[in-house]
Amino acid sequence: MKILRSIGTAAIVAAIACSPAFAQSAGVSNQRDMQMNAASRQQLIDAVIKEVNNSYVFPDMAKKVETSLRHQQKRGFYDAIASAQQLSEVLSDALQAATKDRHLRVMYSEAVIAGRKSSDERSPEEAASYLAMMRSNNFGIDKIERLPFNIGYLELARFARAKEMAETLAAAMTLVAHTDALVIDLRNNRGGDGAAGLLLASYMFDKRTQLNDFYYREGNRTEQRWTADVVPGLRYGGTKPVYILTSKDTFSAAEDFTYALKNLKRATVVGETTGGGANQGDNKRLLPNFSLFVPLGRTISPVTKTNWEGVGVMPDISVCASDALRTAQLAILANIAASENNPDELGRLNERIGQLSERTTGRITCG
Template structure:
């Protein structure tokens, strides 16, 4: 569990995370630049962090009963002295994260330590200096767009590692879909996609449908079960890919959060075929909450519900249509696509070329 947490934290810190009530850490939480200097803690500091964590959980967590149980368990451990030997701020954040995830099995639960003091107004905009530094870091990773190409057989391929904020990625999505517009099928690689902004999930999905389509609902149990319906848009800025051509999504156990949101929505609507491994299983959207001057946590507060199955993927992941190891997923997807293209192709010469490519892969 701890290795998974560290991996997720590193990925989110390197790329941008979700905005608003996103499916991962908010963009302002991204830690960039040199490693932080650790802080030495005393008993009062540890108690303040645990007490505030318990309060935030009971106030905001998606499951009120489970939040109460967790708060009681952490307070008991605090009284028993389980945390007394932890003098490192970074170690306390890791320990609390592991404890929460082990008890509730919710991978969006996370505590982070920040060397730089956190404003009491956690909704406050970042300073211009912080914004500029983060923007440079995100640009280095192209906001999650890791690769785009045309595979043999005229199959489009998009390697997407993150769903960045719409204001940063809308142009990239448009450019990508323009370059892929004349392909006969499309593969979107989500095997290393660990989350991001749900609004960008809707934006990319909008290119793959011919008309507005209901993707999912986000339900907020602690807010009188308020429901936010999430649909694709009637129009897109550029050229729509449409829904007549095959779309395949590649998944792995590292596919997480918004990556799973995209995969489940396209699977449930019948728009895409999933190939690979069962995904990570993080479906609860949430928000950042300040604990103390140097500690922040992510508190999952919502339920992502499919309008088709009326379930989500929390704790179980999204099951692919074709389950294979993530290393074989790209080849398997190409084989499946080529078979479909060959069966429908009327040009004898192109059909033979597709068959030769299939023979190389099959």
């Protein structure tokens, strides 16, 4: 058994440039707070309402947000909040309570926010800093392992931007290409770049396949999203079993990938119902120290004609997240054993199944 926690990109010399998609920005921790007064609170609330009305994918829900914030403001709900960080958190809670949309949130930054329009318009310094951070995290690829009986295991903590992640992902997929079944662990994946999820999905099919549609409020337009015709490295192919592990923390782009492969019957989902964030968007600058992550569009499955917003992606095999890997292995091994004619190999399979069956968490409910 061999575990590779960091994969050298030299294994794959071909790289691709994927068109940019929506990328979520991580919050800044341990930053100095800023004092708010009545005028600055009013300015921020006005800016939030204006941007939500201008950009949010659901115009009718944007009006509901405005009504809710104005009502709370009239009742003096925000009057005692002097902390910029606290106000951004309280406003985020209010937005999400009004819309049930966990993507919609206000963010405070000690550093002045550049006046760019989107996350894809980073300054050279920001781009270099982002790339260095992603490299230090191996572009979200936490672990690759070959489990007993040639089962591949790939753990992704996030989806980095596809353009930067492509080479490392190609190396990872090449290493698992010859396994007989693949487990993709998204239990700790809170999302990232939807284009990276699309790239990963492209390895799982033998021919060009439509994954979903994406509706944009701006321009009232819909785009179809298909797997790539060509991927760097080796395809996994469209016939070998694929299992996706989920938890209640699996969110956004990780849910997008899971929902598409589940509905296309390309993967079996094992674990817990996911977080329920289907409306993808981008950061919008509100004021020098505040921005708003606002959903600009929504995913629509060609199979279900809807998405997982607010309800999450339900697993095919429902177990606690802590038991998901063991459960997926048991399902794979049971399928192998069902067609195994060699008594010695069948004995080894049953021994492994017995070992995994004994490894229970002892939990009755998921924590």
